[in-house]
Amino acid sequence: MSWKENVRQVEPYTPGEQPKDQNVIKLNTNENPYGPSDKVKNYALDFDLLRKYPDPAASDLVNALADYHHVDPAQVFVGVGSDDVLAMAFLTFFNSGHPILFPDISYSFYPVWAELYKIPFKTPALTEDFRIEPSDYLAENGGVVFPNPNAPTARLLPLDAVEKIVAGNPDVVVIVDEAYIDFAPEGSSALSLVDKYENLLVVRTFSKSRSMAGLRIGYAIGQKDLIACMQAVKYSFNSYTMNRPSILYGCASVADDEYFRSTVGKIVATREWFSEELKKLGFLVIPSAANFVFASHSTVPAEEIFREARDHGIFFRYFKQPRIDNYLRITIGTDEEMKAVVSFLLDILHKK
């Protein structure tokens, strides 16, 4: 016998490429091209307080988010990025023998968490044009989770369809992972349904629209009972997950709504322009409600474009997976970066 026999067996997950070279156009991990708010940059951190444990409830940040979203602080759960929040939600809520449901094309971490926590799962197929079909999620199940807008497709599920899934599953928790919702039209978020459905959990992140991927802040909003269950599990895992910089810079970010709205607006405008340019170049572009586009060229294979771009210091994301292996996921950068991308694409497509 050996200690190795009792090791939890998992497929090691490989995170996206993080090129060390700063002189690349990095459009592969859906980061925000603009830095965080000046209120963050100018916040004076009291270093002497680092010797003390942070507030385990991260109350300052929880209160700031509750204020911002007009909910009670007891309805807010914060964690180390939305990955931490989602992992805690899987561990907390998905304990029935029934399979949980998420789309076949979706955030690649869902099956990883399911395997880690030994949760059975099924993956209903998106339609041909990458739409979630709500009726697929009404079969008996142990829970439902999907990103909205979906990743990597960028497609938004309209709120009435989201509600159909939540309303049709009163006996399980439905998690709507809204990592990219700030880039979608107003009124798309399931937050407006939280008061109505006790089984709905909405998850958000500071990594995309708030330019703070490097700080690791995610949060969830739901009714108090749901959040209390997550808190109990979180306190059984690690009392102090949010460090002082996360709590304090996080609050500073929430306090600057003007900057937040202006950078989100810029990215949405760039996305609309860039999508049109891609179409002119012969790409099929899935309508995007996120800070990235998902596109496939009519004649040149995605993998070929992906490799040539990387050789030119332009990083896209490419998934060698059934159904999407002819698509590229391209993060929206600055106007200058996207113009450079268009000019690169024009150049290489011309040579084919």
Added chain:
Amino acid sequence: MSWKENVRQVEPYTPGEQPKDQNVIKLNTNENPYGPSDKVKNYALDFDLLRKYPDPAASDLVNALADYHHVDPAQVFVGVGSDDVLAMAFLTFFNSGHPILFPDISYSFYPVWAELYKIPFKTPALTEDFRIEPSDYLAENGGVVFPNPNAPTARLLPLDAVEKIVAGNPDVVVIVDEAYIDFAPEGSSALSLVDKYENLLVVRTFSKSRSMAGLRIGYAIGQKDLIACMQAVKYSFNSYTMNRPSILYGCASVADDEYFRSTVGKIVATREWFSEELKKLGFLVIPSAANFVFASHSTVPAEEIFREARDHGIFFRYFKQPRIDNYLRITIGTDEEMKAVVSFLLDILHKK
């Protein structure tokens, strides 16, 4: 039916009291009374980089720790405080049907993680004078974990006894939780055994000796195979646990060994002086190798002292548990703080 039926059932863990008032003498959570190194305070964080994901491998910090401890970087695992590291180790290694073993009086999080992950456990009793008896840990088991020095007793298990436990359990992982080892005599750490035993994991934290509880940094050192298993589970949970401030300020802290040694030295000197003063006041003091002492008064009940101290703005830790409910755990603060404590104790004990 309801979603509530499938919620993971846990005893919500309540973290230690964090008084908001800054004018108290806070000796209840084993924090360091001295701030972090000037190298941390003067580190210029590049805020624009917060928009990017941190390095998922936290390589800068891992390399700094590997250099510091003269091990290979592949032998180092970092996490969000040692609680995160320990929780990941429980999830990774304790999957047999046999109960894991830890002392009856020990870190209160061990049974919480065991319940969270549904791991059976047994708790061999410490001796009357709070010693770990190595032979208690040689029965068939699913793994072993203990703090050294133990918490809340502050007692050190000599290295030869630690080795007896590690060597006697080749088929399971033995975790030695060295949160307080920097305050123990040189040569006490099980790190010197890591090359010899593939089943040994040594866990450390920046929260005590490195004055960085507010940053949340913990780490583990073991042989490469052991660390690789933990990495696989960690990457299946959350790729990016260490935020940029943790990685960068953590490196700055490791770079200032002189400051580290000087503050640890001051705390050890204060502890020795304070322990003698307590004895003069009629306390039984368990010999401490940590940054706190565990003490019981010959005539006045611990709970009474605990309450009166709190009324005077002095926070100790009191555990209302069998065997230790007449003991106080008192963190070592500055000389000034400990003099104030002695004078307070002199005062109230006089009145009894």
